[in-house]
Amino acid sequence: MFKHAQLESVKAWINDPAHNAQALHVRIQRAIRQLILDGALPVGKALPASRPLAQSLGVSRDTVESAYSQLHAEGFIERRVGSGSFVSQRARCLPLRKRQRPAHSEAPVQLSRRGEALLQSGGVHNFQSPRPFAPGVAETRHFPLAIWEKLERQVYKEYGTRALEPSEPQGMAPLRRAIADYLNLERGAQASAERILILTSSQQALGLCAQVLMDPGEQVLVEDPLYQGTRKAATAAGLECLPVPVDDRGMQVDAMARLAPDAGALFLTPSHQYPTGATLSLDRRLQAIEWAHQQRAWIIEDDYDSEFHYEGRPTACVQGLDPHGRTLYIGTFTKSLFAGLRIGYLVLPPQLVAPMTAARTLQDGHTASVAQLTLARFIEGGHFGAHVRSMRTLYGRRRDALAGLVREHLGAFLAPQVPAGGLQMACHFHRDLPEDAVVKAAKAAGIDLMGLGSLYATPRNDVGLLMGFAAQTPGEMAVAVKALAKVLDGR
């Protein structure tokens, strides 16, 4: 017979509302299996006969029989004709859970050194959109969802169950063609479907570049200040980041060769430098291309939000200017469409297509096919261009609205540095303010900001704040700016 505690434990399990979806015999079988796994019923222990156990539990004998049959089939118990049921010898090999070993949650987990470093990096910042001022977050409330839904239905209709199959490893051809056409026309790129690798994000592209092109210990040149995702991707690959200062014409490329004659790559955000918003001047673009050519180094061009340029047309991309094929171009739909889409891409020099595609398949196979096919139609049908144009007008107004609000309500603390493009604005402190403390206090007041100091190679605590303006209406921003004024007044 079971001891009182064991019987109570079986009763508690079968009456637990969390197990309601299971049939009664399954609940009894799981409860007894749990006792065996916990070591409460040791090897060789006789189980109660089915009739008395059925009586104690208030169930039919058949129900207990079904539970025992299942335990027998799974090898937890042996049934001997004439003598009853016993915990099987095989249960000796089971890892005991509660009694003999500490619970998993109590034992400290041993990560690799790399795993520990990844954990300490904190991952890439995820803001809780739609909280005000989260940098780089797009407005999703204006997205033409009905069109997207219609196009997705068309994909299922045309492809049938073929739409459920895995994507080509390099990405679906219609999407690669649509992106290449768009980039050649709008960004002055030299792209073709054969040279495009569809990915989940530009973050994945940054990680692949860092891992596939360089060895741990190699030096790479990065902008200072720098997008954290780039620094983390490079650091995770064991690369040494050498910061190059940025001014109002972008990265000071001329300082670069002096800094690192042997660097293997240069990570750039030329359209709108992150976070300053500066556009890399043409002479510096050409200098960077020449440097990469001479050095046989790579330029990694992160063109994450060039669609949103508010002062005339954006400058053509570096990749299109590079006659030597040393530039890898990274694009993403996180800003231009929506972050949940998870589609980004690389435009590669031809000789890098095979190695990058192989490396990517090892990470996560491929990108979801239906989303790719829907996006291809969205671009081909002119909906991408139309959406970008209308959001560009909207974001331009929001940028101006935020600059006005900062001047009016936060002018005593902050000066906005109005960017020519992008979705966020750097605002500099007039006086010494503890950036970290301001960011924390703002967070508690429901406002997501990024401290600019955290983006510098040597973090400082007095630089200012990075404020996203794309995802909030001027009215919503006004409320948040006033709340932020209270936070700053309290300093």
Ligand SMILES: Cc1ncc(COP(=O)(O)O)c(C=O)c1O
């Ligand atoms: C400079 C830069 N690159 C890349 C990204 C991320 O885009 P994705 O979602 O495609 O990784 C961001 C997002 O904030 C960014 O600011």
